[in-house]
Amino acid sequence: MLPPPGTPGTDLPVRTALPALTDALAAAGSAVLVAPPGTGKTTLVPLALAGTVPGRVLVAEPRRVAARAAARRMAGLLGEAVGSRVGYSVRGESRRSAATRVEVVTTGLLVRRLQADPELPGVDAVLLDECHERHLDTDLALAFGLDVRGALRPDLRLLAMSATAQADRLAALLGNGAPAPVVRAPGALHDVDVVWAPPPTAVDPPHGLRVDPRLLAHVAATVRRALAERDGDVLVFLPGAGEIGTVTGQLGGIDADVLPLHGRLPAAAQDAALRPGPRRRVVLATALAESSLTVPGVRVVVDAGLSRAPRADLSRGLGSLVTVRASRASVTQRAGRAGREAPGAVYRCWTAAEQDRLPAHEEPEVATADLTAFALELACWGAPGGHGLGLPDAPPAAALLVADQTLRALGAVDGDGRATSRGRALTAVGVHPRLARALLDGAPLVGSRRAAEVVALLSADVASRGDDLTATWRHLRSGADRGASARWREEVARLERATGDAAPPGLPDDTAAGLVVGLAHPERLARRRPGTSGTYLMAAGTGAELAPGTALTGAPWLAVAVADRSPGRRDARVRSAVAIDEATALEAGGALHEERDEVAWRDGDVRSSHVERLGAIVLAERPSGEPDPAAVASAVAEGLRREGLGLLRWTPAARRLRERLAAARSGLGAPWPAVDDDALLTAIDVSGARSRADLARVDVVAALRGLVPWQVSGELDAVVPDSVTVPTGSRIRIDYTDPDVPTLSVRVQEVFGWSHAPRVAGRPLRLQLLSPAQRPVATTADLAGFWTTGYPAVRSELRGRYPRHPWPEDPATAVATKRATSRARSRD
Structure with a gap:
C-alpha cells in the first residue's frame, strides 16, 4: 500500500528503515521502532506493513485528534477519502468500511476491543504509537497485546513505536526469551536553532493548576518577537486550555491567524489547526502536539516549558491535574516540530542552566494517577493487579490497594479481586468505573437521558462555567457554545445507548445532577460546617471549601464532582459541585448511611453515644446506654495514642524511674525494657481506665516496674542506681x-x-x-x-x-x- 518513492509527502527519513523493519517483524513477530518526531513513522510505517500482511493493520494513538489526523494523512497519501483503505475509530465516531486495511484507533478503544475479543479476528498487525508517553491505556494495550501473542495469536505482529531512545526496556518486554529487534530511523533532516528566551523578571513556579500570569504575558511577547524575527507558522506549547485562552487574548492585533489546539475543542476546530491556512498562523497547543501530530507550515516553536500531569491524593480520595516542568525528552520533541519541513527555531522561555535541571523524562501515569479504571481492566482481563502480564512498570502497591477497595465498594470485583458481571458491565461503558456506576444506577432514578448528560459532563473535557456544575449543564443544553455542545451531545448519545430506556422522573435539575454526582462520588457528599457559609466536611472525612463569591455559597449540602488539595493545605478546594439537600445526599450515599452505637475518644475523653452517620458526617447523636467494656478500652487506648503519655500522671518518681530504665536499655539492651513513647503506648496497661480521669490515676511507677522482666528486676538498683x-x-x-x-x-x-x-x-x-x-x-x-x-x-x-x-x-x-x-x- 505504500506509495512509490517520489510520491509527494512520502520521502521522509523513516522510509530508509522500512525494509529492516518489515524483515524484523516477519522474522521475530515483534519489534521496536525508534524514530524521532517528524520522520514519518505514524503514516508511512502502517502503509508499509499493510502491504506485507493479508489482514488489517491497527494503529493505536494515545489521543483522538492524533488518530483522526493520522488517518487523514495516510488516506491523502493514497489519494483517497478517509474510510476507504484507511479509516479510523475513536470514541463516539468511526469512519471505516469493508475495504479498510489500516484502521487508526485510540489506545483506549484498542483496550476495549481486546477485552471484547482478545483474538482480534481479521487483524494481523498492531502498531502502538508513542509508547514513550506511558499513558495507562498504552501500558494496558501493550501488556494485553503481548499476552495475546503468547497465548492465542503467535502470528499477530506487534510493533511498539517511540520517539525517544528508551528502547531497551520495550525490546525486553516484547521479546520471547531474547529482546525483540530494535530498528532505528534517522532523525529529521533540518536543523533547529535554540533561542533562550527567559522572562525578564522572576516568575513564580507553577503551583497546582496555577501558572504565573507574568509567564503567560512573556510567552505572548515571545510569540510577537518570533513573528518579527522568523518566517513560517508558529507553534506555541502551553500546559492547558485555560492558558491557551489567556495567551490568545494577549495576541490581539497580530498579523496572523491565532488557532487553539487542545482536547476540549470539537473535532472540526482541532482539524482546522492541522490544515495550512491562507495566511500565517499561530497555533497554541497543549502537549498533544508534541509527537504524534504534524502541524504543517511550522518553522518556529515557542515553548513555555510546562505540562499537566495527573496526581492522585490516595489518603483523601482526591485526584487532579497539576502543572509541572516539562522533561528534557518532552522539550526536545517539541523543538523538533520546528524542523519537520525546513530549518527552524525554538524559543525556550527559560535559561540554558534551567534546561540542565529539567527531569530527563516524564513519570509514567501508572506511578501518579488514580488506578481504579486500570485495576478493573486488569481484573476483567483475568490478571488482578497485573500478575503475569508484561507491564512496563509494576503498579504502586498503595494505589492498587485503594483502587481495589473502590472496586469492591462498587461490586466490580469479588473477594479474590476478579471481575464480577457488574464489573464487566461497568468497564464496557467506556468511562471511569465510578462514572459508569453513576450512569447505570442513576438512569432509573433520573432518567436515561439526564443520567447520560451529567455523566458526559463529568467524563468529557468540557470547560466549566465556574464551580456550579448545574449551570454548566444548562449552558451546554442551551447550545450557546456550539462546539462544546456538539461534542458533549455525541458523548451523551453514546452513553444513553448503554443505559437502556429509563423513564425520566420529574426531578429538578439540581436534584438529578446531585444524585448522579453523588452516585459517582459518595465519599464527596459534603455538609456545611456549622457557623460557616463556604466550608464543608465531606463524607470521606476531608474538609472542603468553596471559592469566594461562588453561587454555591451557603448551600447546606453539596455533591462534589471535582475537588483538589494544594500542597500544604488542610482542606480541598471545590472545583465543581451541585447544591443538594439532605434527602438527596442520603439517597445518593446510601451505602455510607448507618446508625450504630459508638464509643470513641472525642473532645479529650471517652464518649459513648448512638450516632447516625453519612460516612464521617454526623447527622444525629444521642447518649447511649452502658457501653461495651472492650470498646471503652479501645477508645482509651486510642486517646492515649492520639494525645500522648501526658494523659498519665508523671510524678517525679515516675519520671526518674523512666530515665533510669531508659539508661539500662541504652547500655545493656534486652531484656531491659524499651521506655520510649512508642514502646510505652503499647506496653503500659491501661485496660482498667474508662475515662481521662482514670488515666490520670494510673500508678505509673508500678506500671514501669511491671515492665521489667523478673530475671533482672532485682538488679535495678545495682545496674542503674539512683x-x-x-x-x-x-x-x-x-x-x-x-x-x-x-x-x-x-x-x-x-x-x-x-x-x-x-x-x-x-x-x-x-x-x-x-x-x-x-x-x-x-x-x-x-x-x-x-x-x-x-x-x-x-x-x-x-x-x-x-x-x-x-x-x-x-x-x-x-x-x-x-x-x-x-x-x-x-x-x-
Whole structure:
C-alpha cells in the first residue's frame, strides 16, 4: 500500500528503515521502532506493513485528534477519502468500511476491543504509537497485546513505536526469551536553532493548576518577537486550555491567524489547526502536539516549558491535574516540530542552566494517577493487579490497594479481586468505573437521558462555567457554545445507548445532577460546617471549601464532582459541585448511611453515644446506654495514642524511674525494657481506665516496674542506681536525663582516691568535675586517663584561685575531702 518513492509527502527519513523493519517483524513477530518526531513513522510505517500482511493493520494513538489526523494523512497519501483503505475509530465516531486495511484507533478503544475479543479476528498487525508517553491505556494495550501473542495469536505482529531512545526496556518486554529487534530511523533532516528566551523578571513556579500570569504575558511577547524575527507558522506549547485562552487574548492585533489546539475543542476546530491556512498562523497547543501530530507550515516553536500531569491524593480520595516542568525528552520533541519541513527555531522561555535541571523524562501515569479504571481492566482481563502480564512498570502497591477497595465498594470485583458481571458491565461503558456506576444506577432514578448528560459532563473535557456544575449543564443544553455542545451531545448519545430506556422522573435539575454526582462520588457528599457559609466536611472525612463569591455559597449540602488539595493545605478546594439537600445526599450515599452505637475518644475523653452517620458526617447523636467494656478500652487506648503519655500522671518518681530504665536499655539492651513513647503506648496497661480521669490515676511507677522482666528486676538498683557514694561518703544523685550518657556532677576534691569511675548501665559513669565554686572544669568517663593528662592543667589553673583547697600531685592516691583548710593553715 505504500506509495512509490517520489510520491509527494512520502520521502521522509523513516522510509530508509522500512525494509529492516518489515524483515524484523516477519522474522521475530515483534519489534521496536525508534524514530524521532517528524520522520514519518505514524503514516508511512502502517502503509508499509499493510502491504506485507493479508489482514488489517491497527494503529493505536494515545489521543483522538492524533488518530483522526493520522488517518487523514495516510488516506491523502493514497489519494483517497478517509474510510476507504484507511479509516479510523475513536470514541463516539468511526469512519471505516469493508475495504479498510489500516484502521487508526485510540489506545483506549484498542483496550476495549481486546477485552471484547482478545483474538482480534481479521487483524494481523498492531502498531502502538508513542509508547514513550506511558499513558495507562498504552501500558494496558501493550501488556494485553503481548499476552495475546503468547497465548492465542503467535502470528499477530506487534510493533511498539517511540520517539525517544528508551528502547531497551520495550525490546525486553516484547521479546520471547531474547529482546525483540530494535530498528532505528534517522532523525529529521533540518536543523533547529535554540533561542533562550527567559522572562525578564522572576516568575513564580507553577503551583497546582496555577501558572504565573507574568509567564503567560512573556510567552505572548515571545510569540510577537518570533513573528518579527522568523518566517513560517508558529507553534506555541502551553500546559492547558485555560492558558491557551489567556495567551490568545494577549495576541490581539497580530498579523496572523491565532488557532487553539487542545482536547476540549470539537473535532472540526482541532482539524482546522492541522490544515495550512491562507495566511500565517499561530497555533497554541497543549502537549498533544508534541509527537504524534504534524502541524504543517511550522518553522518556529515557542515553548513555555510546562505540562499537566495527573496526581492522585490516595489518603483523601482526591485526584487532579497539576502543572509541572516539562522533561528534557518532552522539550526536545517539541523543538523538533520546528524542523519537520525546513530549518527552524525554538524559543525556550527559560535559561540554558534551567534546561540542565529539567527531569530527563516524564513519570509514567501508572506511578501518579488514580488506578481504579486500570485495576478493573486488569481484573476483567483475568490478571488482578497485573500478575503475569508484561507491564512496563509494576503498579504502586498503595494505589492498587485503594483502587481495589473502590472496586469492591462498587461490586466490580469479588473477594479474590476478579471481575464480577457488574464489573464487566461497568468497564464496557467506556468511562471511569465510578462514572459508569453513576450512569447505570442513576438512569432509573433520573432518567436515561439526564443520567447520560451529567455523566458526559463529568467524563468529557468540557470547560466549566465556574464551580456550579448545574449551570454548566444548562449552558451546554442551551447550545450557546456550539462546539462544546456538539461534542458533549455525541458523548451523551453514546452513553444513553448503554443505559437502556429509563423513564425520566420529574426531578429538578439540581436534584438529578446531585444524585448522579453523588452516585459517582459518595465519599464527596459534603455538609456545611456549622457557623460557616463556604466550608464543608465531606463524607470521606476531608474538609472542603468553596471559592469566594461562588453561587454555591451557603448551600447546606453539596455533591462534589471535582475537588483538589494544594500542597500544604488542610482542606480541598471545590472545583465543581451541585447544591443538594439532605434527602438527596442520603439517597445518593446510601451505602455510607448507618446508625450504630459508638464509643470513641472525642473532645479529650471517652464518649459513648448512638450516632447516625453519612460516612464521617454526623447527622444525629444521642447518649447511649452502658457501653461495651472492650470498646471503652479501645477508645482509651486510642486517646492515649492520639494525645500522648501526658494523659498519665508523671510524678517525679515516675519520671526518674523512666530515665533510669531508659539508661539500662541504652547500655545493656534486652531484656531491659524499651521506655520510649512508642514502646510505652503499647506496653503500659491501661485496660482498667474508662475515662481521662482514670488515666490520670494510673500508678505509673508500678506500671514501669511491671515492665521489667523478673530475671533482672532485682538488679535495678545495682545496674542503674539512683545515686553513688563518692570517696568522701557523700551520696550524689546521678543525672539520667541523657540515657546514653548517665552523668555524675561532683567536685574534683570529692573523688580524690578513685582510680576509676564506677560502672552504671554497663559502662563507666561520666563525671562532670566541678571546681570548689561548683563550676564545671572537666568532663570524663576515663578518670584514670584524666588524672594523668587532664588534671595537671586543671591543678595549674585552679590552685592559685582556690588556695584553701587541696590540689595534690597524685589525686588517685590522695584523701578525698569536701572541706577547705582554715585560713591559718593555708597561710602556714
